[in-house]
Amino acid sequence: MSSQLSIGIVGLPNVGKSTLFNALLKKQVALVANYPFATIQPNIGVVEVPDERLAVLANITQQSEKLANLPPIKHALVEFVDIAGLVKGASQGEGLGNQFLANIRETQAICHVLRAFENANVVREGSVSPIEDLATIRTELQLADLATLNKQHTPKGTVSKEDQLRWSIIEDFKKILEKGQNILVSEARNNQTQASKSKLSEAQALVAKELCLLTAKPEIFVINVNEKDLGRADALKEKWAQQLDVHSEQVVIISAQIESQLAVLDTKDQEAYLRDLGLQESGLERLAKVAYDILQLQSFLTAGEIEVKAWTIEKGATARQAAGVIHTDFYDKFISARVISFADFVKLGGWQPAKEAGKIRQEGRDYLMQDGDIVEFMVGR
Known part of the structure; x- marks a missing residue:
């Protein structure tokens, strides 16, 4: 994609x-x-x-x-x-x-x-x-x-x-x-x-x-x-x-x-x-x-010290397809996605507090991405 x-x-x-x-x-x-x-x-x-x-x-x-x-x-x-x-x-x-x-x-x-x-x-x-x-x-x-x-x-x-x-x-x-x-x-x-x-x-x-x-x-x-x-x-x-x-x-x-x-x-x-x-x-x-x-598109977001970025995907795209937008290797070697909603991320104040509150979900390749999802992808070597 x-x-x-x-x-x-x-x-x-x-x-x-x-x-x-x-x-x-x-x-x-x-x-x-x-x-x-x-x-x-x-x-x-x-x-x-x-x-x-x-x-x-x-x-x-x-x-x-x-x-x-x-x-x-x-x-x-x-x-x-x-x-x-x-x-x-x-x-x-x-x-x-x-x-x-x-x-x-x-x-x-x-x-x-x-x-x-x-x-x-x-x-x-x-x-x-x-x-x-x-x-x-x-x-x-x-x-x-x-x-x-x-x-x-x-x-x-x-x-x-x-x-x-x-x-x-x-x-x-x-x-x-x-x-x-x-x-x-x-x-x-x-x-x-x-x-x-x-x-x-x-x-x-x-x-x-x-x-x-x-x-x-x-x-x-x-x-x-x-x-x-x-x-x-x-x-x-x-x-x-x-x-x-x-x-x-x-x-x-x-x-x-x-x-x-x-x-x-x-x-x-x-x-x-x-x-x-x-x-x-x-x-x-x-x-x-x-x-x-x-064109019925939406964005998922990545947030880290290197950059904060919005990525374009079609509505209805899966987690694996979203990973492929970042890099084709991410599609081929997809393992899972760590996902949190924008609202929860803001409310809790970042990745670590969200993890401690149990608000980060582990999603598989067929998870349907939502607009504003904040994601970290786990990929194989």
């Missing part, structure tokens, strides 16, 4: 995608000092997933282990990939179409940047319409998926049940796309679930993954607004969710211009600027949280 979450950012020209992505890159430069193995790539930006529990754990660890300094804090990370070349006709190779499709296929979700701001200095064809922009983007993705499916050939001769099921799924996917619908959105409606919470069946997901189908990926919608509109972000979130026919959990209201300004400030100045705007956190931090939720 990967501990890195990758989201592809797409948007038509002059919607503010470049401004938003430049803010991501500025944050990336600041992060590299704390993540020595990180590299700066021109099309990748990284954001920390806010988690207030880590600062609490660091303080407790310093006190309980009698450390001179706070242990370093490392948040879970979300990686955003700038998907260049999306124009009308990208599915047929227009613009940087082929490169665009190759890049976006590698990501786990798609983040649409949609323009809802007016600025005479930032020109674009036609009127400002997030609804039309989304329709254009989705059409290109649907056409690309349809082209992929049309390259698949009907099984010949004696066909196994698995191949029959695979072909049946491909035919179903084709019908969905020919109606001008996204695969994941259509399945959500059929199952009467939210697209933000919906999952394909196991067999459907295998086909979608094998063929790298774009419209089977979860979606996030960033509405890029003017600074003056940030004060009514909640109302705008509901408005655009309704107009785009998506769930409000998938929508993030952002001013890319403000994010660009915030990204160059130190922590104290950022907090002061956000207070002046009446906001508690930056748009990029909200975006990271939404990405985590949409």
Whole structure:
């Protein structure tokens, strides 16, 4: 299981995608000092997933282990990939179409940047319409998926049940796309679930993954607004969710211009600027949280004198799978996990008091991890 979450950012020209992505890159430069193995790539930006529990754990660890300094804090990370070349006709190779499709296929979700701001200095064809922009983007993705499916050939001769099921799924996917619908959105409606919470069946997901189908990926919608509109972000979130026919959990209201300004400030100045705007956190931090939720992820925590860290796992992951996120050897040589809830760890004041109180549980490989579990893994040599 990967501990890195990758989201592809797409948007038509002059919607503010470049401004938003430049803010991501500025944050990336600041992060590299704390993540020595990180590299700066021109099309990748990284954001920390806010988690207030880590600062609490660091303080407790310093006190309980009698450390001179706070242990370093490392948040879970979300990686955003700038998907260049999306124009009308990208599915047929227009613009940087082929490169665009190759890049976006590698990501786990798609983040649409949609323009809802007016600025005479930032020109674009036609009127400002997030609804039309989304329709254009989705059409290109649907056409690309349809082209992929049309390259698949009907099984010949004696066909196994698995191949029959695979072909049946491909035919179903084709019908969905020919109606001008996204695969994941259509399945959500059929199952009467939210697209933000919906999952394909196991067999459907295998086909979608094998063929790298774009419209089977979860979606996030960033509405890029003017600074003056940030004060009514909640109302705008509901408005655009309704107009785009998506769930409000998938929508993030952002001013890319403000994010660009915030990204160059130190922590104290950022907090002061956000207070002046009446906001508690930056748009990029909200975006990271939404990405985590949409992909149904959670964090487990490790706390020691070397570092206090949040690790990304899927909801429903086992203790053995969580161990594998730290190192592949931990998966192969897993013996057991020492687990305590965040609440108990804080209440008791660290590993040793928790051990004395009998609050540390010994869990096996199939234990289902809970968000906020604090863990030490026992592994063989």
